[in-house]
Amino acid sequence: MGDIDLLVPEADLGKARKILFQQGYEQVAEVSYAEIQTEVEIAHHLAPFVKQGSPTIELHWHIVKPGEGHFVFLAEELWRRTVACTVGNVPTLALTKEALFLHLCMHVSYHHLFAFGLRPLVDIHTVVSLYGDQMDWDEIAACAISWQVSRGVQMVLAVTHRLFNTPIPYQFQNASEAPEDLIDLVIEQIFADAADSHNLTLLAKLYSAGSLRERLMAALRRVFLQPYPLLSRKYLSFVLTRTARLFGLYQGDLLRLYGLQRDPLLAAQAARYAKIYRWLQ
16 A cells, blocks of 8 residues: 545645644655645645654545546535545544445546556456446436546556456447547556656646647646646745745656657657547547
8 A cells, every 4th residue: 555545625725734743753854844724725635644654644635636637527516425434443534435436546546647656557457346236327427527537437447348358338338439449548558658748748738739839738727737826925935945946856857758868768758648638539
């Protein structure tokens, strides 16, 4: 397990963070911001909490970042799709099977462009195999359309069907119409070295844009996730810090993609990421 993601109502983030501190957790300093509200404006979870000998914990108030991606919906949509459960004798809530399936599909497709290994696809296959006949596929299809993630679900089902013979519900029979060459490309992505996957997933948005103007606009959208807090001094301070941090993270890859000594291997990887990204849009 990489970490534990906990979904918390936005209004309770301060209380939840205080409880973790009381349990001996510390928040990762280099990506921590002083004000929770600032984090809410630019992310979908607080900076991770770590503790020696314990799993890392992330406090989420949403599963998508604000202003990033074309799939934007309110966190209340998730809370309406929860069921009571028990974890370690503690009563709590979990996503419904339908919401869990959608979240798994979104995470591996839109968030990671399938550069996340085989495990998430096995998770999805397991959910469908164990609970598929109990799931409301009409609700899943309607929700996928509303959240604008239908293509991600379509490709996930096409790939899991190819790899594991996962059954495809009739509501998503269009999964069988996904281009075979693109399915091959996604499977290549799944089994490729994911060492640079985080950088390449973000750079794919730049690389997939056509003109220089489109690439510049994609870069600006990556920095200015929200247009409305620009009058906030704290937000402007964050933007300047974020710009410097993003440039530090990606300057090497940008030079390898667009510099005089262009790296053909990285360019081929970026092109693969970009092709998948464009299709998902």
